[in-house]
Amino acid sequence: MERLDKILAGTGRWSRREVKVLIRAGRVRVNGAVLCSPEEKIDRNATLLVDGEAVNGARFVYLMLHKPAGLLSATEDPRQPTVLELLPEPMRRIGLFPVGRLDKDTEGLLLLTNDGALAHRLLSPKKHVDKVYFVQVDGILDGADVHAFHQGMVLNGTTCLPAGLEVLSPPDQALITLHEGKYHQIKRMLAARGKPVVYLKRLSMGPLTLDPTLSPGGWRLLTPEELASLPMLDS
Numbered sequence: 001m002e003r004l005d006k007i008l009a010g011t012g013r014w015s016r017r018e019v020k021v022l023i024r025a026g027r028v029r030v031n032g033a034v035l036c037s038p039e040e041k042i043d044r045n046a047t048l049l050v051d052g053e054a055v056n057g058a059r060f061v062y063l064m065l066h067k068p069a070g071l072l073s074a075t076e077d078p079r080q081p082t083v084l085e086l087l088p089e090p091m092r093r094i095g096l097f098p099v100g101r102l103d104k105d106t107e108g109l110l111l112l113t114n115d116g117a118l119a120h121r122l123l124s125p126k127k128h129v130d131k132v133y134f135v136q137v138d139g140i141l142d143g144a145d146v147h148a149f150h151q152g153m154v155l156n157g158t159t160c161l162p163a164g165l166e167v168l169s170p171p172d173q174a175l176i177t178l179h180e181g182k183y184h185q186i187k188r189m190l191a192a193r194g195k196p197v198v199y200l201k202r203l204s205m206g207p208l209t210l211d212p213t214l215s216p217g218g219w220r221l222l223t224p225e226e227l228a229s230l231p232m233l234d235s
């Protein structure tokens with residue numbers, strides 16, 4: 001059971017204030033009956049109509065965003081712009097936050113949600129959710145780098161889990177697969193190999209792959225198929 005105004009505001013279509021006005025004006029039906037009290041608690045699975053139109057009362061919102069360079073993976077910052085600023089105003093009021101961080105200059109796939117439990121499960125080291133990155137370095141990557149990644153590199157005394165390094169052509173480019181997410185991990189691993197990162201982009205995270213039709217700064221809701229592919233949703 002949850003407050004009617006909270007469920008409606010959680011869709012991101014209206015602000016809390018707008019929702020209260022709609023409800024008090026008798027424009028909202030719950031299981032067919034008009035309800036005029038915003039604070040009334042209703043079943044999450046109730047059928048909701050606003051002006052006769054069905055509203056998806058889904059509690060949580062999940063979206064993929066193509067993070068451009070130059071924005072922080074954070075919800076707010078006193079000095080610098082964050083990825084939340086790419087979203088329209090109502091979407092900024094529903095508690096969305098990025099699941100994991102990309103550095104300010106890193107581009108690519110970022111999942112945003114207001115489902116804290118899912119975020120926790122996706123980031124849990126026990127779940128080993130693979131993340132694949134495209135990288136370009138200042139230098140030439142070779143078999144010794146592949147071996148070092150595979151062995152598990154030691155950064156400041158901490159041994160990383162074995163990581164995948166697939167050298168591309170030209171060999172200053174590669175695909176990297178991480179099974180964990182340490183601070184600046186790829187930059188630190190490649191700096192330790194003497195081949196600093198010049199460009200980094202996340203291509204996938206677990207079953208989610210960056211939609212190639214999204215240009216940097218673009219976003220869209222996850223499809224039902226993508227949502228179903230997140231194995232952690234039901235655990």
Ligand code: URA
Nearest residue numbers: 103106184185186187
């Ligand atoms: N590794 C990094 O160094 N930076 C990122 O943004 C992601 C992984």
